[in-house]
Amino acid sequence: MSLITSFPATTFMPIQATEIAKEVDLLYAFLLVSSLISFVILIGGMTWFLIKFKRTTDEQKSAYITHNNFAEFMWSFIPLIILLVIFYWGMVIFEKLRVPPTDVAAEIHVTAEQWAWTYKYANGKEFYSSGNDPLIVPAGKATKLVLTSKDVIHSFYVPAFRTKQDAVPGRYSQLWFQPTLPGEFIVFCTEYCGTKHSGMMIKIKALPAEEYAAWYHAEKKGADTPADKGKVLFAQKACASCHSIDGTKIVGPTMKGLYENKRKFVDGSEAKADENYLRESILVSSAKVVEGYPPAMPLFQGQLSDEEVEHLIEYIKTIK
Incomplete structure (x- = not known):
């Protein structure tokens, strides 16, 4: 199903392909309307006062106008309340955009580089955007992307989803979305990354859940999944010792039950064992030493490639 047949056309904003997109647009509309009302009150009131209270006689020019405490309080208090409402409203939407639900149907690793994207699925499927392969996701279900970059900062932006996240070298960031209907959606890189920056457009293709499941389980490009490769590395590097x-x-x-759980360190601090924590602990083990254990692990920085670190992390995720 094409994008045109899936969603109504609009000339004001991009299509609303997720439920969160509707919430973002509602907040944006509130900002526009409240700004317009404030503009009319401010400029209209100022113009009216200039005309009505223009001083033309010496008596008017020498007159002293007293202030009104209640009016001065209200024209400060009402905007304050409006700004607090906007702040809280925006905070709620921001949290929804940044925190994926627990029932994520697909987790895909997306790696940016000048000037293309690579997508890796948990079952071993891997695609490269220079071959015009779309990023295929299930419609009606949540998809989580784990983003990183091989070179410079890139930014993964989907206008129809109202969501954007930077892909940063040397660390992982995450982005999630849930298309409401099947269709195709354009992705832009919105962080200038070199001469072919404008050519980093790709498509997200949302398939009905049944079609996605059939595609996902058919014709695997790799015999081993990233987690399988990580398990081999885990043994080769003698991690189990x-x-x-x-x-x-x-x-x-x-490693049992490590992923997404809290870790407490010898300095008294705590952190959640997400992708970035696991990456740092593998490469620079002395950065955060777990309470109750000696700093005995050697450093693997420079000994493992980014891809190997990714495989190890995917294996650790499977150890429940």
Whole structure:
């Protein structure tokens, strides 16, 4: 199903392809209307006062006009309330945009580089945007993207979803969306990244859930999934000699149930074991030492490629 047949056309804003897009547009409309009303009151009132209270005689020019405490309070208090409403409203929408739901149907690793995108699926499928391959996702279900970059900062922006997230070298960021209907949607890179920056447009193709499942499980391009490759690396690098996968306490913390859980460190701080924490702990183990364990793990920075680190993280995610 094409984008044109899926959604009504509009000349004011891009199509609303997610429920959050509707909320973003409603807030934007409120900002426009409240700004217009404020403009009319301010400029209209100022113009009316200039005409009505123009001083033409010496008596008028020497007259003293007293102030009105209630009026002065209200013209400060009412805008304050409006601004607090806007702040809270925007904060609620921002949190919805940034925090993915627990029932994510698809998690896809997206890597940016000058001037293309690579998408890697959990089952081993991998596509490169220079081959005009769309990013295929399920319609009606949540999709989470884990973003990173090989070179400079890029930015993944989907106007129809009203969502944007930077892809930064050396770290992971996340973005999620849930298309309400099947269709095709344009993705722009909105961080200038070089001479072919404008050519980094790709398509997201949202398929009905049944079609997506059929596509996802058919014709795998790779025999091994990223998690499978990570399991092999875990054995090759002798990680199991210090980190158990069954909850047993040995030299280092166990990997069982690690992902997305809280970790407490020797300095008293805490952090959630997300992709960025796992990446840092693999490459620079001394950055955050877990409470109750010695700083015994060697540094792997410079010994593992970004892809190998990604595979290890995907394997750790599977150890429940």
